[in-house]
């Protein structure tokens with residue numbers, strides 16, 4: 001539905017444009033070609049032709065309505081890299097031809113204490129997420145990056161280096177910032193023993209970043225076949241979490257553990273590895289609640305926490321940090337036609353370590 005302009009509306013009437021995309025029409029349906037509307041650029045908008053879009057496990061949770069909040073049709077994708085093809089008249093930060101990126105949010109209230117502190121992801125009015133949010137301009141759900149193009153306010157558009165490997169940079173927009181932000185918040189650095197749980201999209205970025213921050217990094221995996229990769233990616237040690245003896249050797253020894261697992265698993269096994277005052281932070285978002293034993297918290301005064309992506313300024317800081325340190329994602333590029341197969345592989349933990357869609361495939 002198109003919102004009509006009224007005298008008290010701050011919005012200019014939008015004249016939407018049809019754009020090719022892939023969507024799911026229900027929790028049971030496969031992703032398939034679809035046409036969506038994108039608004040004409042408002043004065044502070046940037047129009048981006050999407051070159052690459054990473055495939056996050058959140059896309060899969062949402063498509064299959066595992067979090068019970070999906071509005072259909074849904075067009076996922078929040079790891080977006082592309083080229084600016086048009087700008088609104090007041091846009092100063094971008095010009096036609098620039099590279100640009102979009103992550104998990106496209107708007108927020110801009111006035112609450114979270115927004116004013118650069119924590120738009122915790123906006124008190126709820127940030128507008130890149131997909132499955134509420135489109136303030138056109139009405140209905142926001143549509144994400146499995147699409148030809150996107151129109152985003154410049155305030156939610158990120159800069160990427162002209163020398164960047166564009167496909168391998170795309171996953172930084174979610175997997176990168178979601179691991180960077182908690183590692184920074186809990187001040188991970190030299191002299192600390194840090195665990196990363198799950199070697200998927202988020203986990204492999206967590207390993208690279210924790211290593212770059214100078215910590216001693218231990219990767220926990222259910223997949224023994226990923227051990228060699230974990231060491232190559234930067235882990236100092238690898239623990240196969242199904243092996244109780246290996247786990248036991250690390251009891252009471254971690255300063256911080258970041259849990260990036262997408263499915264049900266035993267967090268108590270990790271809480272018991274924290275030392276006094278250690279913290280286990282969840283970034284993984286399995287659909288069902290995770291039981292926690294009180295004794296694992298009260299003995300050792302341990303903390304069990306969570307973290308959600310990162311603010312816009314911190315996302316730019318992360319992109320700049322990664323550019324400076326040569327950090328990108330390890331990816332497998334796919335055409336959009338293979339997206340349903342990629343989801344099945346994600347469900348099996350069979351990802352090395354992020355699928356990225358080459359958006360040129362949308363036109364083939």
Ligand code: NAP
Pocket residue numbers: 055056057058059061174175178197198199200201202203220221222223226260261262263264265282283284285286307308309346347349350351353
């Ligand atoms: P992913 O690439 O599919 O990786 C998840 C990894 O978890 C797998 O590779 C596997 O690693 C491990 N795993 C899977 N099933 C498991 C099970 N049953 N038991 C134990 N380990 C299992 O997913 P992702 O894209 O990194 O996302 C991970 C989670 O983070 C998802 O729930 C996603 O929605 C969430 N997320 C949260 C935020 C946030 O802001 N908090 C942002 C983005 C994503 P191993 O093979 O090494 O065991």
Ligand code: ZN
Pocket residue numbers: 056057058059078104174175
């Ligand atoms: Zn994501």
